[in-house]
Amino acid sequence: MPETTEPDPVETERLQRLKEAAFRIRTNALVQAEVQGQGYIGQALDIADVLAVLYADQLNLRPEDPEWEGRDRCLLSIGHYAIALYAALAEARFFPLEELQTYATDDSRLPMSAMASYTPGVEISGGSLGHGLTIANGVALGLKRKSNPAFVYNILSDGELNEGSTWEAAAVAAHHRLDNLIAIVDFNDQQADGKSSQMLGMDPVEAKFESFGWIARRVDGNDITAVLTALEELRSLEAGRPRCLIADTKLGKGVDFLEDREKLHFMSVAPEEWTMAHDRLKETSQS
Amino acid sequence: MNTTPDTLAPQKRLTSDAMSASLAREGQRVTAAPLGHALVELARRDERVVGLSADLAKYTDLHILRDAMPDRFYQVGMAEQALLGMAAGLAMEGFVPFASTYSVFATRRAYDFLCLDIAEADLNVNMVCALPGLTTGYGPSHQATEDVAILRGMPNLTIVDPCDAVDIEQAVPQLAAHDGPTYTRILRGKVPRVLDEYDYTFELGKAKMIRDGAEVLLISTGLMTERALEAARELEADKVDVAVLHVPTLKPLDEDTILRELARDRLVLTCENHTIIGGLFDAVAHAAIRDGIFRQITPIGLPDEFLDAGALPTLNDRYGVSTAKIVEKIKDLLHPRRTERVD
Ligand SMILES: Cc1ncc(C[n+]2csc(CCOP(=O)(O)OP(=O)(O)O)c2C)c(N)n1
Ligand SMILES: [Mg+2]
Numbered sequence: 001m002p003e004t005t006e007p008d009p010v011e012t013e014r015l016q017r018l019k020e021a022a023f024r025i026r027t028n029a030l031v032q033a034e035v036q037g038q039g040y041i042g043q044a045l046d047i048a049d050v051l052a053v054l055y056a057d058q059l060n061l062r063p064e065d066p067e068w069e070g071r072d073r074c075l076l077s078i079g080h081y082a083i084a085l086y087a088a089l090a091e092a093r094f095f096p097l098e099e100l101q102t103y104a105t106d107d108s109r110l111p112m113s114a115m116a117s118y119t120p121g122v123e124i125s126g127g128s129l130g131h132g133l134t135i136a137n138g139v140a141l142g143l144k145r146k147s148n149p150a151f152v153y154n155i156l157s158d159g160e161l162n163e164g165s166t167w168e169a170a171a172v173a174a175h176h177r178l179d180n181l182i183a184i185v186d187f188n189d190q191q192a193d194g195k196s197s198q199m200l201g202m203d204p205v206e207a208k209f210e211s212f213g214w215i216a217r218r219v220d221g222n223d224i225t226a227v228l229t230a231l232e233e234l235r236s237l238e239a240g241r242p243r244c245l246i247a248d249t250k251l252g253k254g255v256d257f258l259e260d261r262e263k264l265h266f267m268s269v270a271p272e273e274w275t276m277a278h279d280r281l282k283e284t285s286q287s
Numbered sequence: 288m289n290t291t292p293d294t295l296a297p298q299k300r301l302t303s304d305a306m307s308a309s310l311a312r313e314g315q316r317v318t319a320a321p322l323g324h325a326l327v328e329l330a331r332r333d334e335r336v337v338g339l340s341a342d343l344a345k346y347t348d349l350h351i352l353r354d355a356m357p358d359r360f361y362q363v364g365m366a367e368q369a370l371l372g373m374a375a376g377l378a379m380e381g382f383v384p385f386a387s388t389y390s391v392f393a394t395r396r397a398y399d400f401l402c403l404d405i406a407e408a409d410l411n412v413n414m415v416c417a418l419p420g421l422t423t424g425y426g427p428s429h430q431a432t433e434d435v436a437i438l439r440g441m442p443n444l445t446i447v448d449p450c451d452a453v454d455i456e457q458a459v460p461q462l463a464a465h466d467g468p469t470y471t472r473i474l475r476g477k478v479p480r481v482l483d484e485y486d487y488t489f490e491l492g493k494a495k496m497i498r499d500g501a502e503v504l505l506i507s508t509g510l511m512t513e514r515a516l517e518a519a520r521e522l523e524a525d526k527v528d529v530a531v532l533h534v535p536t537l538k539p540l541d542e543d544t545i546l547r548e549l550a551r552d553r554l555v556l557t558c559e560n561h562t563i564i565g566g567l568f569d570a571v572a573h574a575a576i577r578d579g580i581f582r583q584i585t586p587i588g589l590p591d592e593f594l595d596a597g598a599l600p601t602l603n604d605r606y607g608v609s610t611a612k613i614v615e616k617i618k619d620l621l622h623p624r625r626t627e628r629v630d
Pocket of ligand 2: 157158159186187188189190191196
């Protein structure tokens with residue numbers, strides 16, 4: 001069966017498209033961080049591949065109509081990841097690319113912490129961590145009550161697994177059989193005070209979610225093929241259970257000197273390094 | 288800041304960052320991490336003292352204690368309810384915990400644990416919380432504009448709103464010595480030194496006259512005392528004589544001192560880094576009315592709104608809590624009085 005080992009040209013084209021989207025999302029994030037001379041750039045770079053799969057493939061959206069009733073709801077509970085979400089929303093054309101230059105400046109629609117009332121395409125206000133999954137439950141239940149077949153995605157951080165509210169919500173989701181809910185945990189092993197594993201060890205995370213009644217998968221969150229395959233599978237299962245993808249990611253991914261830098265919640269980048277960051281990103285993406 | 292237009296490189300603008308913003312102005316006298324250093328000093332003398340944080344040691348200055356005395360510090364992870372519950376348990380076993388997170392998370396997320404496990408049990412737990420009021424431009428999730436309003440109704444709890452590094456350093460041992468729960472609105476990072484220019488010491492539960500004045504009385508708390516003092520100096524140039532009464536302990540309120548000062552015939556304003564609902568203004572008005580003092584008191588504080596995200600200087604002006612806005616307000620209020628007198 002030689003054909004089956006041949007790469008499917010449609011799939012190859014799809015992956016290529018997603019890689020390019022991820023590259024542009026990273027570029028968009030660098031542009032925003034450069035405006036401020038800072039920002040949660042390490043996180044934006046680590047989550048870019050997941051966002052590319054979501055915003056360029058998995059999510060059913062109408063950027064020109066951000067509140068379209070049929071849309072998949074993607075709830076970002078990690079407010080400080082706003083820079084990454086704006087990068088993805090700009091890539092999906094929810095607002096013009098030029099607007100990224102206003103990131104975190106006075107009277108901008110793109111505040112440093114994501115807030116629903118400020119930005120088209122932003123579903124909930126983050127900032128206080130550990131809220132997203134509780135809200136996602138209500139949205140998932142509401143969609144079911146309306147017989148709306150859309151899915152709810154909640155992107156949360158490994159730090160948010162520390163919050164009791166996240167596990168209350170995990171129990172509620174399973175109890176109410178919210179199988180239109182997909183939680184994605186950005187497991188970058190980083191929190192404010194240091195490595196997540198040293199703050200409050202949460203592993204084994206898949207087993208925790210499974211014991212709460214969820215279907216859980218864990219993949220390299222910077223491997224686009226793996227993320228795509230997992231998210232597609234999770235969406236297609238008909239199991240009456242909520243689903244969770246744990247995405248192991250690397251802070252600063254795609255810009256080698258940031259990947260190697262001391263891991264910090266708030267990574268600092270020197271003014272002269274931004275151009276270099278763009279260059280390194282281009283080189284890595286082409287290789 | 289470089290203001291030359293440059294179409295290639297984006298212009299660096301003021302930031303609304305929550306995680307690294309410092310309040311001190313350039314050139315100002317400051318002390319780095321006064322809370323952390325005061326805690327190390329205290330912990331060396333008193334072995335009951337322990338520090339705890341919910342993934343915010345570095346951002347509440349408890350990292351100083353963590354690094355200097357690792358066996359006296361506990362990292363709880365980002366779990367504020369578990370933080371305050373655990374602090375209660377440690378206090379039950381005779382320890383004196385200082386627990387840190389941001390003000391918003393201690394008061395909003397963990398209120399029930401603070402109320403029942405700590406305050407009702409009247410335990411010696413000291414909550415030291417950063418980002419009080421408008422000290423970050425990050426938006427409502429981090430701006431603790433109503434923490435005092437939330438907490439003032441809680442029996443047993445002592446509430447402290449320090450002005451500067453001097454207040455924080457002097458408060459720390461007194462918080463530990465006070466046999467009951469305390470909540471302090473901590474300033475972190477490079478914290479201005481203001482009050483050592485005056486004949487002042489922090490005393491838990493006491494309001495202190497920092498400078499006397501015949502025409503205007505500013506009753507002020509927290510970092511607003513620094514701005515009140517600046518405003519007083521600016522008004523001095525206009526021959527307006529302004530008194531500043533600093534009230535670092537908001538509960539229990541030093542009503543004796545406040546009522547004594549209110550009895551003198553002066554224009555009275557309160558200044559607080561908090562919504563004008565449920566904070567210093569309410570507490571002062573409450574004490575005045577109960578004592579039969581019917582005097583107009585004008586509040587300077589944050590509006591009853593969820594605040595915008597943005598850079599702090601912009602927001603301080605927008606919401607009327609910058610030094611310039613305090614001066615402006617006092618001039619507006621004085622103007623009719625002065626014309627009356629001149630006529
Ligand atoms: C309820 C709550 N507690 C504390 C914080 C302060 N805080 C902001 S980010 C952060 C770290 C949380 O971990 P994670 O989201 O995994 O951080 P990252 O990977 O971005 O470093 C903390 C403690 C918060 N925003 N919300
Ligand atoms: Mg993390």
